[in-house]
Each structure stands twice: as structure tokens, then as C-alpha cells.
Amino acid sequence: MSFLKKKPLEEATKQKYTMATFGAQLGMSIMAILYLVPLFMVFNYSFKTKKELYLTSALSLPKAVQWANYKKAFSKLNLTTTFTNTFLYTLISVLILALLCSATAWAIARCKAKFFKFCYVYFLVGILIPSQALFLPIYVIGYKLHLTNTRYGIIFMYIATGISFGVFLMTSFMSTVPIELEEAARIDGCSVFRTYFTIVMPLLKPAMATLIIMQSFQIWNDYLLASLYVSKKDLKTLTVVIQGLFSSQTSDYTTAMAAIVISVLPIAVLFLSLQKYFIKGMTVGAVKG
Numbered sequence: 007m008s009f010l011k012k013k014p015l016e017e018a019t020k021q022k023y024t025m026a027t028f029g030a031q032l033g034m035s036i037m038a039i040l041y042l043v044p045l046f047m048v049f050n051y052s053f054k055t056k057k058e059l060y061l062t063s064a065l066s067l068p069k070a071v072q073w074a075n076y077k078k079a080f081s082k083l084n085l086t087t088t089f090t091n092t093f094l095y096t097l098i099s100v101l102i103l104a105l106l107c108s109a110t111a112w113a114i115a116r117c118k119a120k121f122f123k124f125c126y127v128y129f130l131v132g133i134l135i136p137s138q139a140l141f142l143p144i145y146v147i148g149y150k151l152h153l154t155n156t157r158y159g160i161i162f163m164y165i166a167t168g169i170s171f172g173v174f175l176m177t178s179f180m181s182t183v184p185i186e187l188e189e190a191a192r193i194d195g196c197s198v199f200r201t202y203f204t205i206v207m208p209l210l211k212p213a214m215a216t217l218i219i220m221q222s223f224q225i226w227n228d229y230l231l232a233s234l235y236v237s238k239k240d241l242k243t244l245t246v247v248i249q250g251l252f253s254s255q256t257s258d259y260t261t262a263m264a265a266i267v268i269s270v271l272p273i274a275v276l277f278l279s280l281q282k283y284f285i286k287g288m289t290v291g292a293v294k295g
Contacts, residue, residue, distance in 0.1 A: 052076070052263040059260055075264040082258075083247045083265055084239075092243040093272065094157070095232075096225045099164040103221055104214050106165070107172030112206055114173070115180035116188075126177065132170030138230070140167070145234055155238045163235055164225050172217050179213035215280045226273050244269045 047064045052075055054068040079085060110129075114122045144163060145154070153159030183206060191201045207214075229245040236242055248269065251262035 048263050048266055051260060052267050054260055056258075056260055072260070075260045076268065078258075078261045079265040079268060082261060083244075083251075085244070085247075085265065085268060087240060088242055088244050088247050089268075091157075091241060092226060092245075092269075095161055095164065095243065096222055099161050099168070099225055100218050100221050102161075102165055103168050103172050104217055106169060107176045107217060108207065108210055108214060109202065110169075110173050111176035111180050112202060114177055116185070126173075129170045129173040133174060137167060141230070141234055144231075148235060154235055155241060157241065160232065160235050160241070163231060164228075167231070168221050168224065172221065175217055175220075176210070176213055179210060183209050219277055219280055222273060222276055226269075 043065075050065070050067065051059060053071045053073075054062070054075075055072055058068055110125075114126045144167075148154045148159055148163065151159075153162060187205050187209075188201055191205050196204070227245060228243070229249060232243045233246050233249075236246070244265070248262055248265045251258050251265070
């Protein structure tokens with residue numbers, strides 16, 4: 007009799023779980039479609055003519071693929087120079103941030119002195135302050151130090167504005183690194199630098215991949231700080247020159263859409279190559295007791 011009573015209850019629970027799963031999947035599918043529609047519109051507009059841009063629907067396919075829009079984007083926006091600038095700014099800034107933030111987080115997590123606790127709180131305060139509130143002091147300091155309109159100046163600016171979040175992110179991951187490995191390395195005679203580079207850093211791959219992807223997205227797509235710090239044409243980034251096609255003096259939106267597609271490709275390749283580590287890094291500690 008007890009078996010007969012439990013069977014309907016188990017079937018009801020299984021049916022409820024199935025309906026809940028179906029509802030979640032349906033909701034996620036709708037959200038994915040809503041997210042992909044603007045991306046499809048940008049990609050679709052990049053292959054249309056100016057006439058089709060205004061006379062046809064945003065979701066209608068072009069009558070003929072206009073590869074000339076991409077050629078115009080390369081020549082009109084000088085994408086060879088701007089793409090190189092953006093790539094260098096992002097690459098150097100992210101690499102330095104990954105090294106600095108991981109080393110700083112290791113020192114904060116392992117050292118129990120009050121000074122290191124103060125440093126951690128100091129970096130947390132840096133996250134709480136809106137970046138827009140720092141535009142004026144950043145520009146004044148950069149101008150007085152002759153860092154404006156220089157490559158190393160904008161790289162230093164990205165490092166300074168991103169280090170607070172990087173330290174906070176890496177410090178939260180340091181709790182997953184077993185301290186026993188470091189103690190064993192120290193007993194074997196490893197120096198501090200060798201312990202960090204051979205023991206700690208390899209274990210931080212998921213966290214560093216997460217930091218690299220998030221900071222790369224932010225720096226690659228940055229417009230406000232890049233337009234504030236750089237005014238020379240030879241030093242401008244992709245987002246700054248693309249924005250010029252959306253001004254009131256021009257209406258070459260098809261070329262702008264083609265430039266946007268070109269600018270998205272490198273960051274998409276980066277995400278796909280580090281996707282495995284990124285997902286692992288975002289879930290580390292989720293089931294930690």
C-alpha cells in the first residue's frame with residue numbers, strides 16, 4: 007500500500023520538474039532570440055545599400071551582398087591604423103592587469119597583516135566610485151604628466167581604472183588555491199617568485215581567463231575614456247572613429263555597420279578560445295562548502 011501511495015507522488019514530482027524545465031528552456035530561448043535580433047540587424051545592414059537601408063525592413067535580406075561596404079570601412083575609417091591601436095591598447099593593458107591583479111590578490115589573500123586588509127578595502131572603494139566621476143581628475147593628472155595623446159598614457163589609464171575590479175575578482179578566487187601546495191614548495195626550497203609562477207599561477211587559469219575576457223571587452227569597446235585621452239588621428243581607437251559615422255553631418259550607416267562587424271570579430275574569437283576557462287572561472291566556488 008505504501009508503494010501505491012508513493013507512485014502517484016513521484017509521477018507528480020517528475021511531471022512538475024518537466025514542466026518547470028520546459029518553462030525555463032522556453033524563457034531562455036525567447037531571451038536568446040531577443041538578444042540575437044539586434045545582432046542580426048547589424049550584420050544584415052552591413053550588406054545592404056543605402057536605398058535598402060531606408061526602404062526595406064530591418065529583417066529583410068539584401069537583394070545582393072554589398073562587399074563594397076567593408077572596403078569602404080577599411081579605407082574611410084583607416085581601420086588598419088585604428089584596429090592596430092585598439093589591439094595594442096587592449097593586449098598590453100590586459101596582460102599587465104592579469105599579472106598585477108593576480109600577484110596583488112595572492113599577497114592580500116596570504117598575508118594577514120592589517121596593511122593588506124587595508125589594501126583590499128582600498129581596492130573595493132575603487133569599485134564603488136563611478137568611473138565617470140573620475141574623468142576630470144584622470145585627465146588633469148594625465149595632462150600634467152604629459153600622458154595625453156600618447157600610447158603609454160592611454161595604456162596606463164586603462165590599467166589604473168581596471169586594477170580595482172581585477173584585484174577584487176582574483177582575490178575571491180584565491181580561496182580555491184590550496185595553501186598546502188605553497189607550503190610544500192617552500193619546504194623544497196622554492197623562492198617566492200618561483201612559488202608564484204610555477205605553483206600559484208597555473209592554478210589561477212580560470213580566474214585569469216575570466217579577468218582577461220571581461221577586461222578585454224571593456225577596453226576594446228571603450229569610447230568615453232579613449233575619446234577623452236586621445237585626440238590625435240593616428241592614436242584613435244575603433245569605437246571613436248566608428249562613432250564619427252553616426253554624427254549629424256553624415257548618414258553612411260551601412261559602412262558603420264560593416265565597421266562594427268569587423269570590430270566584433272577579434273573579441274568574439276577571444277571569447278570562443280577562452281570559453282572553457284571562462285565558464286569554469288565563473289562557477290569556481292559555487293559549490294564550495
